[in-house]
């Protein structure tokens with residue numbers, strides 16, 4: 785019972801992080817705010833909180849899985865997608881690249897979220913998805 789509750793909390797945080805990423809990203813790319821207002825600040829803090837919870841819950845789920853004989857290669861590939869997601873997310877948010885490249889990074893980040901989701905659902909590394 786406890787484990788399922790943590791797993792559903794982890795899943796809820798995964799959707800929350802995507803919603804916050806898309807909202808904050810579109811705001812920065814479309815509105816191009818020059819200053820960080822109080823609303824933007826509170827969404828930023830909300831996003832940090834959600835991400836910390838998502839990762840802590842994920843690590844807890846991993847400790848439970850690690851105590852079984854189940855193969856864990858899929859978790860490794862999910863973490864690689866996570867590192868790439870964070871990296872392209874940073875470039876989508878910061879105005880260091882020209883706008884079209886920032887849009888590309890934004891789209892790649894959303895694609896990487898989908899790859900993480902698919903990996904979590906199938907529980908096999910991506911090279912085994914198609915048999």
Ligand code: HEM
Pocket residue numbers: 791794795798838839840841842843845846849859862866897900901904905
């Ligand atoms: C530190 C990072 C993470 C770790 C260690 C981790 C670990 C895990 C583990 C071990 C499970 C298996 C739970 C189970 O089915 O019993 C799981 C499930 C899941 N994870 Fe993560 N996760 C992490 C980050 C993420 C992220 C960033 C996403 C965003 C897409 C995500 C989405 C999911 C989903 C949707 C499930 C449930 C899949 C299902 O229905 O069975 N996880 N995670």
